[in-house]
Amino acid sequence: MTHTGRSCATRPEGRLTRRDLITAAAAGAAMAAAGRWAPPRTAYAAAATARDTLIVAPSYVIRSLDPGHTLEPLGEMICHAAYDSLVTLNGEDLSNPRPHLATAWTVAGGGRLYTFALRRDVRFASGNPLTSADVKWSFERVMNLKSNPAFFLDNVDALTAPDPYTVVLRLRDPQPSIIPILSNAALGIVDSKAAAAQGADAGPEAKDRDHAEGYLNTHSLGSGAFILESHTPNQEVVLVRNPGHWRGAPSIARVVIRNIPEASTQALGLERGDLDIATGLGLPNAQTLGRVPSVTIRNSQIAASFVMMVNTDSELSGSLANPKILQAIRYTLDYDGILKIAGPGATRMSGVIPNDLPGALDPREAVKTDRDRARALVRESGVASPRGRMNYASDQTSFGIQYPVLAQKIQADLAAVGITVDLNGLPGAVALGDYRAGRSPALFGGYVADYPDATDFLVYLPGRLVGKRLRWPATASPAAGELARWGDQAEQEADARARVALLRKIQRRLLEIGPYVPLFTPALPWGYRADLRGVTFNSVWGIDGFTVRRA
Amino acid sequence: MNLAVYIGRRLLLLPGMLVGITLLTFVISHAVPADPVAANLGDQAAANPETVAAFRHRWGLDRPVPQQYLIYVWRLVHGDMGMSISTHQPVATDLGQDLPATVELAFAAMLISVAVGIPLGIVAGVRRDTAVDQIARSSSLIGVSMPVFWLGLVALLVFYAWLGWAPSAGQLSPRLSRPPVVTGFVVVDALLAGESDVARDALSHLVLPALVLSSYSIGVITRMMRGSMLDVLGEDYVRTARAKGLPGLRVTLRHAARNALLPVITIVGLSFGGLLSGAVITETVFAWPGLGSYAFRSATSLDFPAIMGVGIVVASVYVFANLLVDIAYAVADPRIRMG
Numbered sequence: 027m028t029h030t031g032r033s034c035a036t037r038p039e040g041r042l043t044r045r046d047l048i049t050a051a052a053a054g055a056a057m058a059a060a061g062r063w064a065p066p067r068t069a070y071a072a073a074a075t076a077r078d079t080l081i082v083a084p085s086y087v088i089r090s091l092d093p094g095h096t097l098e099p100l101g102e103m104i105c106h107a108a109y110d111s112l113v114t115l116n117g118e119d120l121s122n123p124r125p126h127l128a129t130a131w132t133v134a135g136g137g138r139l140y141t142f143a144l145r146r147d148v149r150f151a152s153g154n155p156l157t158s159a160d161v162k163w164s165f166e167r168v169m170n171l172k173s174n175p176a177f178f179l180d181n182v183d184a185l186t187a188p189d190p191y192t193v194v195l196r197l198r199d200p201q202p203s204i205i206p207i208l209s210n211a212a213l214g215i216v217d218s219k220a221a222a223a224q225g226a227d228a229g230p231e232a233k234d235r236d237h238a239e240g241y242l243n244t245h246s247l248g249s250g251a252f253i254l255e256s257h258t259p260n261q262e263v264v265l266v267r268n269p270g271h272w273r274g275a276p277s278i279a280r281v282v283i284r285n286i287p288e289a290s291t292q293a294l295g296l297e298r299g300d301l302d303i304a305t306g307l308g309l310p311n312a313q314t315l316g317r318v319p320s321v322t323i324r325n326s327q328i329a330a331s332f333v334m335m336v337n338t339d340s341e342l343s344g345s346l347a348n349p350k351i352l353q354a355i356r357y358t359l360d361y362d363g364i365l366k367i368a369g370p371g372a373t374r375m376s377g378v379i380p381n382d383l384p385g386a387l388d389p390r391e392a393v394k395t396d397r398d399r400a401r402a403l404v405r406e407s408g409v410a411s412p413r414g415r416m417n418y419a420s421d422q423t424s425f426g427i428q429y430p431v432l433a434q435k436i437q438a439d440l441a442a443v444g445i446t447v448d449l450n451g452l453p454g455a456v457a458l459g460d461y462r463a464g465r466s467p468a469l470f471g472g473y474v475a476d477y478p479d480a481t482d483f484l485v486y487l488p489g490r491l492v493g494k495r496l497r498w499p500a501t502a503s504p505a506a507g508e509l510a511r512w513g514d515q516a517e518q519e520a521d522a523r524a525r526v527a528l529l530r531k532i533q534r535r536l537l538e539i540g541p542y543v544p545l546f547t548p549a550l551p552w553g554y555r556a557d558l559r560g561v562t563f564n565s566v567w568g569i570d571g572f573t574v575r576r577a
Numbered sequence: 578m579n580l581a582v583y584i585g586r587r588l589l590l591l592p593g594m595l596v597g598i599t600l601l602t603f604v605i606s607h608a609v610p611a612d613p614v615a616a617n618l619g620d621q622a623a624a625n626p627e628t629v630a631a632f633r634h635r636w637g638l639d640r641p642v643p644q645q646y647l648i649y650v651w652r653l654v655h656g657d658m659g660m661s662i663s664t665h666q667p668v669a670t671d672l673g674q675d676l677p678a679t680v681e682l683a684f685a686a687m688l689i690s691v692a693v694g695i696p697l698g699i700v701a702g703v704r705r706d707t708a709v710d711q712i713a714r715s716s717s718l719i720g721v722s723m724p725v726f727w728l729g730l731v732a733l734l735v736f737y738a739w740l741g742w743a744p745s746a747g748q749l750s751p752r753l754s755r756p757p758v759v760t761g762f763v764v765v766d767a768l769l770a771g772e773s774d775v776a777r778d779a780l781s782h783l784v785l786p787a788l789v790l791s792s793y794s795i796g797v798i799t800r801m802m803r804g805s806m807l808d809v810l811g812e813d814y815v816r817t818a819r820a821k822g823l824p825g826l827r828v829t830l831r832h833a834a835r836n837a838l839l840p841v842i843t844i845v846g847l848s849f850g851g852l853l854s855g856a857v858i859t860e861t862v863f864a865w866p867g868l869g870s871y872a873f874r875s876a877t878s879l880d881f882p883a884i885m886g887v888g889i890v891v892a893s894v895y896v897f898a899n900l901l902v903d904i905a906y907a908v909a910d911p912r913i914r915m916g
Contacts, residue, residue, distance in 0.1 A: 079751075081751045089664075097619045172628050173632075233635070240666065243666065284864065286746055287870070288861050288862045290733075291746045294745075294746075298738055300744075300745035453611065455609075455878070455879055459610070462615060476621055494624075
């Protein structure tokens, strides 16, 4: 036997030496570095047959695809694709509702009577013509199912269909916001004949008699640009083009909506071209993908307000409910730092109405950080060591904002002026339950618009949805009562300019007497392949597949 | 004791065990200080007493808690696992959709674990303190230590994003349609439907998540097999076999490995049970629509019927896994008596 290299006597056969280990580790590191420093992969070609298919990965929560039951964002997106509503919005604009199935409308009866003229050339995907009877039936079903979207039509007293292309809504009280409310996909018009054949019921006992949800979760009965082909719960929804759609068939033939829960997995899929649109990327992934030429990253403002709230019951919130302490909190917070946590596109909010809705206060009016003033307010309060507890959802991330990070930031900011806040992290469902039961001592959260109108944010007023949960009734004080009355006026004010002026007045007063610290209007980081055109993200329904096309 | 009798006795215990599991799951899930209303109704809807009442009535939550449990058990006995509050479809249908995906993934992961872990453990035991042994021990340490979440993301980054060797996350490419459901196993259903391209695609999607999921089990099985081999190789009968002049490979495999396999069978069975009952992290990273993800979603949305359904399935899995382990023991070692 011939020897090469070292003698066997000095190198035991098969033994791993230190030199071998170091060499292997260095080689491994070099390979890893070479991979990392390789030029970023740019254009991954989509499969040849895939140009008319759109693959979307959203934040995937679907409770129902039945318009009478849906309210979650993805349910809205799918229902918006499959059903048409009377009114719509253009792209990402939330301020100007436009005719859709309704070509025009008139308002009479002191703002209580709305008469809609319907398009005459619309057919459902089934071939049945869309008439006023379907509109009446669809709305009555939503009202009588008493499910998630029923509150949209709480103020509707009666619905009539005097002829096949006219619908009349009679409201109990004037409510100009009924027009933007009607753009919601839950109020999309359902083929009443086909739905009734599947067990749907719109009568007063609909909540007990209606059995169509199972069918509507896997089949759509609308006139929208797309038809629901399949829905595998928690996995995938497939929409296919409606060739007979009254606006013309969409460019995209097939939309596949996939459940990809992990944000980094979405990001990789988008970069590689296996996904076309991803709306659950999260901030870090969006920032990384911003450097990839084949991907377009956007930060779309959401009609939501992030606000810190304090329970007015001092037995719960401790010294945080003290008016001077509350003022001190407003001057203490480092809003620039908070905006960094909120991510690109988020904007400082002066009041409680998001900046993208008419009626919002100018962000320049917002309180500036002034720690000296805050300390002075703490001294004026007479509270020696102000202390309180703040709940937050420890497992929640919304619009890329991690709640634990924001909670710690607020705690640290307040500690700088001697206000001690004990953080109480809870599972999301528990935190939400406590808040709704009025048991949260202090908290922060985002209220997302149910419909694109500033009056939706009057929930913060005393005696309204949020005010009640903070134990702040309209009878708390004469000032609270006055504020509540202003809110009623704003909801019924028909003149747009007067309404905006009143909403701004309300918010300024709210900041004087209310238990709120407005933080920011959030933005959603999301991305899409650069070869797509017409991609928008509407705060109400997300992506609109009808406008999307490939370059 | 006769094997058939033994199996029969174990199976007879199953219904009682499942009832116990349902009671335990029911009590724990109702002890959570949260309301399904909060998890399933929007803000405005939850503030409307009529809507809340309709929701509670629809899902039977307006009944006294003990009555809810009895109704559930009564329906369960008749094969009805109830309706899922989150998906609004029967829990049995949900499980029928999600369980096969987990079985597919777990089976593939276990196959890889056994195919890699046992031979590696044998070689490591035979070639103790050599380079192979060092590599095996280091690999198994890395396998059990590496967080699956991180490993999965790195695997996707390297093999999918950088090298392009693996396909995207999910069970199937989004541009392909699922085959008609027969068994619920996508690969099998695709083959049955004659869609070989879909079967190939499904198999290719299975590889990376199965490899990631198997990392922990490979580590455990390797270490167990190695330790067991070291014990057995020191036994007299092995020494005798060598002294008789039997070939080394025959001694290793027929005399040593076969006896060393016994404790490993237990580990394999328990690992398989663990894999089946919820590889939720792997399923999340790879968008694999399995039981783990379903269990997680059910828990966070306080979907009581779904939580109970998952509990029943997981309990059954462990019972059958343990039973199979015991049977495998009896087959591997005729000396073992049942009972």
